[in-house]
Structures are given as structure tokens and as C-alpha cells.
Amino acid sequence: MMNIANQLTILRMVLIPVFMFFLLGDMPNGRWIAAGIFIFASLTDFVDGYLARRLNLITNFGKFMDPLADKLLVTAALLCFVQLGEVSAWIVMIIIAREFIVSIFRAIAASEGIVIAASWWGKVKTNVQMIAIILILFNNWPFEAMGWPVADLLMILAAGLTLISGYDYIYKNRAALK
Missing domain, CATH: 1.20.120.1760 (CDP-alcohol phosphotransferase transmembrane (TM) domain)
Known part of the structure; x- marks a missing residue:
């Protein structure tokens, strides 16, 4: 069960x-x-x-x-x-590419018996992505009335955090590739 x-x-x-x-x-x-x-x-x-x-x-x-x-x-x-x-396709491509790379990296590590925990950067990235997605779903409410592109800025931030967290993940666990 x-x-x-x-x-x-x-x-x-x-x-x-x-x-x-x-x-x-x-x-x-x-x-x-x-x-x-x-x-x-x-x-x-x-x-x-x-x-x-x-x-x-x-x-x-x-x-x-x-x-x-x-x-x-x-x-x-x-x-x-x-x-x-x-949302621009380039942002989505960065996010999807990172997920593929990290998933493959994690699978390689697992095949060697190495368990890689989620990092602080990865958790921050995920939270920013989720908040940005929710804001986009709500059409940037409540910020749209003020003309603040908060959802767009959060998506760009999410793309940046995606790159940082991907680098951090691989760098800290690079020994798994050897």
C-alpha cells in the first residue's frame, strides 16, 4: 500500500x-x-x-x-x-534545460550510490518560480493596476536563480562525475 x-x-x-x-x-x-x-x-x-x-x-x-x-x-x-x-520562450528554455541537466546529474550520482540533497539555491529558485507563476495566473494582480511588471521581473529573477542554482548544484557535487 x-x-x-x-x-x-x-x-x-x-x-x-x-x-x-x-x-x-x-x-x-x-x-x-x-x-x-x-x-x-x-x-x-x-x-x-x-x-x-x-x-x-x-x-x-x-x-x-x-x-x-x-x-x-x-x-x-x-x-x-x-x-x-x-512568458518568453528563452526563460522557459533556461528553466527546462537546468532541470534536465540536474536530473541527469542526479541520476549519474545515484548510479554511484551518491545521494545529492536539494540546495538552498534550488529551494529559493523553486519558490520564486512558484510565486511568479501564481502572479502570472492572476494576471499580475494586485500589481497590474500600478503598472508594476512584478510577475515579469520575478520570471527573469527565476531564470537567473535557475542558472545560479544549476551551477551551484553541479559545482558542489562535481566529485560525483569522476
Whole structure:
């Protein structure tokens, strides 16, 4: 039987196409529903990690699938934004490329029996990405009335943090490549 932490990870993955359906579909309030789904799915990431640590439910499945679910959720949102013309493709490419590189690097390390923990930079990057995505989903509310491009600036910051965290991740764990 699968534990509650892993069930939340699977739920996050199941919510991805539902989120995309509402964001890309032409329906009343679809964007607001998509925003609610994204926020809920993002919160399941926090809850499943908390439960796994608190209740000692850490599994190999969770170690692999939890970060994958996060990457898929963020990638889905960013790809939708590119399709809608709301985020530049170059920003999305930086983020996706980093995720591929780090995932491959992590797989190489794992094949050598090395477990690489998430870094502080990676956590900051993820939080900035999530906040930027939520602001974009809400059309930069409440900042749009003042003409402040906060969501756009956060996406550029997220791209910068993505590069920094990717470099930091590989540099600190470069011994795994030898």
C-alpha cells in the first residue's frame, strides 16, 4: 500500500493535465480555476515532504517522484504561458534545460550510490518560480493596476536563480562525475 506522502505526489501529477485544461480551455473562470489547482498542487509538495519527514515515510519512490512532480508542474505552467504568449520562450528554455541537466546529474550520482540533497539555491529558485507563476495566473494582480511588471521581473529573477542554482548544484557535487 502506498503511503500518504506518495499519494499526494501522485495527486500533484494527476492535477497537471486538469490544470492545463482549465488554463488553456476557453471557459468562464477557467484561469481562476487553474490558479486554484496550481496553488493546491504546490501546497501538496510542502505537505507531502512534511509528512514524509515527520512520519518517517521517506521512500525511494518519493525521493524520485516528488522532485519529478514539481518539475512537471512548473514545466506545464511555463509551457502554457509560452503558448498563451505570456512568458518568453528563452526563460522557459533556461528553466527546462537546468532541470534536465540536474536530473541527469542526479541520476549519474545515484548510479554511484551518491545521494545529492536539494540546495538552498534550488529551494529559493523553486519558490520564486512558484510565486511568479501564481502572479502570472492572476494576471499580475494586485500589481497590474500600478503598472508594476512584478510577475515579469520575478520570471527573469527565476531564470537567473535557475542558472545560479544549476551551477551551484553541479559545482558542489562535481566529485560525483569522476
